[in-house]
Amino acid sequence: MKSEMKSEMKSEKKKPLVLRILKIAGIVIGAAVLLAVGFFAFISITEFKPKDVEPIEFTAAEKVLANDEVTLFSWNIGYGGLDSSMDFVLDYGTQVNPRSKQQVKDNLDVIQTVIDQFPSDFYFLQEIDYKSRRSYRINEIEYLMPNISTKVFARNFVCKCIPYPWPILGKMDSGLITMTDYKIDQAKRIQLPIPFKWPESMFNLKRCLEVSYVPLDGTDKQLVLVNLHLEAYDDGEGKAAQREMLINVLKEEYDKGNYVIAGGDFNHWFPGTDKIYGVSDNLWQPAYLEESDIPADWSFAYDASVPTCRSIHAPYDGSDNWQVYVIDGFILSPNVELESIKTYDYHFANSDHNPVQMKVKLK
Numbered sequence: 295m296k297s298e299m300k301s302e303m304k305s306e307k308k309k310p311l312v313l314r315i316l317k318i319a320g321i322v323i324g325a326a327v328l329l330a331v332g333f334f335a336f337i338s339i340t341e342f343k344p345k346d347v348e349p350i351e352f353t354a355a356e357k358v359l360a361n362d363e364v365t366l367f368s369w370n371i372g373y374g375g376l377d378s379s380m381d382f383v384l385d386y387g388t389q390v391n392p393r394s395k396q397q398v399k400d401n402l403d404v405i406q407t408v409i410d411q412f413p414s415d416f417y418f419l420q421e422i423d424y425k426s427r428r429s430y431r432i433n434e435i436e437y438l439m440p441n442i443s444t445k446v447f448a449r450n451f452v453c454k455c456i457p458y459p460w461p462i463l464g465k466m467d468s469g470l471i472t473m474t475d476y477k478i479d480q481a482k483r484i485q486l487p488i489p490f491k492w493p494e495s496m497f498n499l500k501r502c503l504e505v506s507y508v509p510l511d512g513t514d515k516q517l518v519l520v521n522l523h524l525e526a527y528d529d530g531e532g533k534a535a536q537r538e539m540l541i542n543v544l545k546e547e548y549d550k551g552n553y554v555i556a557g558g559d560f561n562h563w564f565p566g567t568d569k570i571y572g573v574s575d576n577l578w579q580p581a582y583l584e585e586s587d588i589p590a591d592w593s594f595a596y597d598a599s600v601p602t603c604r605s606i607h608a609p610y611d612g613s614d615n616w617q618v619y620v621i622d623g624f625i626l627s628p629n630v631e632l633e634s635i636k637t638y639d640y641h642f643a644n645s646d647h648n649p650v651q652m653k654v655k656l657k
Contacts, residue, residue: 333457334493341496342452350481350504355443359415359476360511362656363633367414368622369649370523370559370603373423373468374401374434376646378610383459385578386607390461395430401644402437408640409439412651416508417473420523420559422447427464439473446472448483448504450523456497470504470521470558479516481506486539489525489532501525501536503543503556510553510656517656518547520556526578533562533581540625541588548627553656557595557624559603559647564596567620574617577605588625593632595652596623600637603647610642622650631655 375398381387392398409417417439423429424447435447449469456463472481484503488495501523508517522540525532540556547554562583573579583594596602601618604610626632635652642648 333455337454337493337496340454342449342500344449344483344485344500344502346485348483348485350446350448350483352444352446352478352481354479355475355477357443357476358509358511359517361415363653364416364517364555364656365414365651365653366416366418366519366555366557366624367409367412367649367651368418368420368521368557368559368624369405369409370420370622370645370647371402371405371422371434371438372645372647373421373426373429374398374405374432374644375429376606377401377644378612378642380606380646381608382606385605386576390459390463391428392430395432398429398432402432402434404644406438408638408644408649412638412649414651415474415476416519417442417471418519418521418558419471419473420521421468422471424449424467424469425465426467428466435471442473443475444473444478446478446481446504446506448481448502448521449500450502451499453497458497470502470523472504472506472519472521474508477509479507479509484539484543486524487532487535489528489535499525503540505543505547516552518552518554520544520554522556522558522560524559524561526561526580530581537562537583537587544592544625544627545589548629552627553630554627555624555630555654557650557652558622560621560623562621564594564598564620564623567596567598570598571601571618571620574605577607577617580619580621591628593626593628594623595626595632595635595654596620597635597637597650600639600648602637602650604642606646610646612641622647624650624652626654629657631657 375392425431451468453466486501490498504521506519562581602622603619605617633653
């Protein structure tokens with residue numbers, strides 16, 4: 295009898311303990327679900343949702359371009375965080391963010407020094423950050439070329455918090471910038487097709503074209519400059535849709551009688567360059583630009599003698615078998631004649647891209 299009573303008492307004591315554990319577990323799970331729902335609601339409400347076409351505000355210079363020879367400089371600066379010591383976890387590497395704010399500043403200082411070595415009429419930069427967490431909230435727009443007259447900035451990567459990988463990328467605010475000491479009449483941001491669906495689209499790039507209209511002395515024609523950074527990571531349909539929109543925009547401007555130059559990081563092999571540097575099936579690979587992608591009287595401008603980009607699956611060691619690419623260059627309308635183009639080999643010391651400088655003549 296006594297043993298039965300003891301057994302019942304033990305059972306009664308165990309039962310509340312189990313219930314308490316289940317209750318605590320339920321509270322924890324419920325809180326986690328509410329937190330996740332709240333987070334996704336916050337990201338959804340604050341999601342970057344640009345219009346198809348938006349004007350860009352900027353401070354314009356007064357000096358009007360009077361020469362028929364124009365020099366352009368393009369560089370994906372990798373937000374000052376992708377020097378040769380870095381890899382990136384989403385490209386089969388292990389690292390997420392630069393190790394320190396000083397590392398980013400050191401890279402930006404060298405990038406500025408390089409830019410100073412190649413004076414140009416217009417500068418196209420890609421992956422320039424505005425107070426993003428990954429670049430330690432440095433305002434890179436003000437940090438680089440502080441004395442240049444005009445800076446046209448178009449955002450293409452904005453999110454209040456990217457919660458992956460680990461440590462998280464966090465707040466993101468990044469884009470394209472065109473800089474010059476010459477007058478720009480107007481500028482606009484054109485939204486490119488977005489290949490990603492919800493919820494992935496909330497945390498991914500909203501790639502765009504940054505279009506600047508440069509008046510030319512003595513003519514009512516304009517020099518139309520298109521700074522770009524095309525899709526890198528979709529399955530191919532998004533890249534094709536973006537290429538088609540790009541060409542349509544360029545043709546529309548040329549049909550108005552303008553001179554048209556598009557340049558930047560295409561994330562596409564320029565024609566034939568994959569045969570020079572090879573293709574690794576185990577690493578990220580660009581799409582392909584073909585001569586048939588542009589009208590017959592248009593032209594690509596690129597320097598195949600030096601790679602413009604390197605794989606970021608590991609810190610760069612400079613070995614001959616490293617996967618490198620030629621994906622940075624330009625497209626020229628028929629009334630723009632290429633005089634020279636050169637990629638400067640800095641061995642990816644301060645960015646995962648090398649800079650490209652081009653000289654053209656407006657015919």
